[in-house]
Amino acid sequence: MPLPATPSSAEAAFVPSATSTAAGRGAHNDGAAASAKTGHDPLLDALMRLAARHFGVAAACVLPGEAAQGAEWLGAGVDAPLRDALLEVQRSNTRNADESFVEPIVVNDLGSDPAWQACLSRASALPFRFVAAWPLVSANGDALGSLCLLDHAPRELSAAQRASLDDFARVIAALAHDMPMPDTALREEMATLRERERLLALAIAGSGTGIWDRNVTTGEIRYSTGWKAMLGYADDEVSNRIEDSYQRLHPDDLAYVQATMKAHFEGRTDQYEVEHRIRCKDGSYKWICSRGKVTARGADGHALRMVGTSTDVTSMREMAECLRESVNLITNLTNEVPGLVFQCRRAPDGHTCFPYASAGIGEIYELTPAQVAADAEGIDALIHPDDLEAYRASFAESAATLAPWHLEYRVRLPQQGLRWRQGDAKPQRLADGATVWHGFITDVTERKRIEAELQEFAMTDGLTRLANRRHFMARLDTQLALLRRAGAPDCALMMCDLDHFKSINDRFGHAVGDDALRHFAAILRNQLRVGDVAGRIGGEEFAVLLGGADLDGACIVARRIQDSIAQSPLCAQAGTVALTVSIGVTLMRADDIGAEATLSRSDVALYRAKKGGRNRIECA
Known part of the structure; x- marks a missing residue:
């Protein structure tokens, strides 16, 4: 700066x-x-x-x-x-x-x-x-x-x-x-010095360079006339306070500039050099390359004075950006890119082909460039049936609006099987009405796997691997919405509570208590049908959503759960731990205010089961 x-x-x-x-x-x-x-x-x-x-x-x-x-x-x-x-x-x-x-x-x-x-x-x-x-x-x-x-x-x-x-x-x-x-020789020498000074001044003026002088102790900063003119200011329009100079910096560059200057003040760098944006008088921003050096330090090594130059490098940055885009285009159109670099052409009648496809098409689609050069049907045949409509619609929308194309979709490949792909491209309308995209398709299967795992972690109880309370309640809300629709099947909700769980913790320790919870969760998974949902609501309380079940059917499932846990006690290092469970059952009603109302009703039934002696089933 x-x-x-x-x-x-x-x-x-x-x-x-x-x-x-x-x-x-x-x-x-x-x-x-x-x-x-x-x-x-x-x-x-x-x-x-x-x-x-x-x-x-x-x-x-x-x-x-x-x-x-x-x-x-x-x-x-x-x-x-x-x-x-x-x-x-x-x-x-x-x-x-x-x-x-x-x-x-x-x-x-x-x-x-x-x-x-x-x-x-x-x-x-x-x-x-x-x-x-x-x-x-x-x-x-x-x-x-x-x-x-x-x-x-x-x-x-x-x-x-x-x-x-x-x-x-x-x-x-x-x-x-x-x-x-x-x-005569002295005068000639002085004349040479003056000429060099004049030429240097012209060179600096022509290079868009200004000079600044900072008193670090007082916080004052003086700018040359050339520096001010470079940003469109007159001599009397720029203050000499360092605080004001920071206000002219682009907000995104301020921290970087200050950190670089601090490093030089502390002697960690030989000189100060940064490229940053600075606001001109008209409100626009220019790219500036600032170079400087501390010229005086106190006895304790603290910087006292710093001097330097600022050069307008806006045109150089713009040129560099153009060159960078050209280099990127050339680089992307090589066969070394891990992915598919392509040019896709869609005629006004909808016919689509890929006039250019890099060798990465073999990895992405298990095809060759020649197989898609005249027609893209070979690619369409590989898109997962559930994603094909969205795939075609995304290209159609991009062609209609000339908005960038972006899509994540699945493909089914002969050798790799099910894989995820991500495509990005920018469209361009040609004189004949066709649309051309230049873009890139890459394999995102691993990222999607990680995202799925993270999603599972967000919905799953870490100890039992059942649904956590938030996810279970969301499923209840969805089921209630379905029930309120005409013709939706009945469903039942069970609340289960391990009996005397506190005594297990007190007698055998919390590690055995955790084993008991995992053991019961495994029994629930074995007894439930496809489509049923079990979740840990909190502590030793579990809930089970039974789709398409009435009270009698739910009670049958509850008894199977009780029988299974009675026949499969927990085997721990300290010995065999017998487990029993109390269960409250209720039906979800279309007039329930919300899922919490259904859960509360089953909880009342569970309370009656525990109060009635435990290891019981009660309905509400």
């Missing part, structure tokens, strides 16, 4: 504080004397800009020494109070003229030294934390002044940067004191 970076050397307008004025621009406009010292103004200006950008600091300036004969060389944005404070820095840096050298001074963090804080306390500009004052010494040893670098955040200069700063100081000293250095 356009989360700030350092000023770019190609956008001078973005770093006004990094430019400097040369001799004769201060309070002393001193006629000939000043004019004599301003012959190198353009070169000094360029050097100041170059120095600020090279070191990535907020400002670079030259302060005159006594040998400079009254000239004032100050960087833009360095006001009088700050100048006086910097002159104090210089005076502390400049030794007596008869000494052979002048000592450089680099203060990594002014805020950590009360003496330096007092030195700069009168500055009206934003507080500076870093100061480097490098001496300017003429060939004969005169102290001409100091080259100063200033930044708002603490930082350190590497050995390479100190060497570069020394090089800058020697060039500036040569210009200021007419050292024996070929003026």
Whole structure:
């Protein structure tokens, strides 16, 4: 995201504080004397800009020494109070003229030294934390002044940067004191630098790139004019708060951008680089590639400043998407795809064929491409009879509305047997009125098996493998709806309760109690007819729905259940456990308010059976 970076050397307008004025621009406009010292103004200006950008600091300036004969060389944005404070820095840096050298001074963090804080306390500009004052010494040893670098955040200069700063100081000293250095060669070198700067600025502007500079400590972020223009904003239409920058991010990209930046702040990545969407002034979104790097860290390693660029990559993303679609089309039309890649053509009269079918048709339909190239009847013959109508209707609807075709259906294959298939395709209307689909059919048998298992788990009691209460009540509701229709057969409901189940748990333990429940569930399954439904309602209570049964028939089934459990006691490690069951029977009535009413009536009958001595059958 356009989360700030350092000023770019190609956008001078973005770093006004990094430019400097040369001799004769201060309070002393001193006629000939000043004019004599301003012959190198353009070169000094360029050097100041170059120095600020090279070191990535907020400002670079030259302060005159006594040998400079009254000239004032100050960087833009360095006001009088700050100048006086910097002159104090210089005076502390400049030794007596008869000494052979002048000592450089680099203060990594002014805020950590009360003496330096007092030195700069009168500055009206934003507080500076870093100061480097490098001496300017003429060939004969005169102290001409100091080259100063200033930044708002603490930082350190590497050995390479100190060497570069020394090089800058020697060039500036040569210009200021007419050292024996070929003026023509120097001017040519500076002209080359300016030309490179101009070309770089043009290249950045033409590439749709903007620059940003983020102060991590204060939460401020500055954007270049080019960055703002890239999104359609004028200079005064974008705030410098990081919170506002997050508001411009696409909501789907915000977390990713923040996590990537956090990783760089914490030093887990060498640089920050993300591609994300950002809202323009007109409300549209552009794809942006943002790159940046932390340029200053505090003593504890926390990021203080980060600089970077943002480039408009919308057209590249769109081109990449087009290329990706083309590659996908070519890839999908190969025989390496596990599934069937196809082109299906349906004529206006309904005749259907598959002009193209990949080799995957052998796996999907156990056919060859040649068998379906002219006619699709061979495929229709393999569709499961219960799904054939839906299969044909789905293609007809897609052809009529040009909506994408999507269907899950079964096929019966000579070798593989019953399998599930999923088809997806997009239709296109041709000039002759035909419809063409390009799509893909894959085997989803395993997924459907897993879905069926999950569905079974949702409907089944985990201990007994009978229907759970929710599923059993749903079956009761369905049966009641059928009963209310004219001519629907009667049905009976039984409530069963294992007698003295608590005593079994107390005597033998809950593991044996669970075995007793499973044992009784197996007896119920063996005694029920196809179409009957047994479920565990809760605890040791079970319910049985007997379709097409009256009270007498239900009581016969209940007695068979009692006889079976009496003849098949539970064999446990602790010994044989005799089981009995109390049963309440009722008929489902068409005028029952709901399934709960039927269940409640059978529960009343069960209560009478248990109260009457258990191991009994009662009707209600």
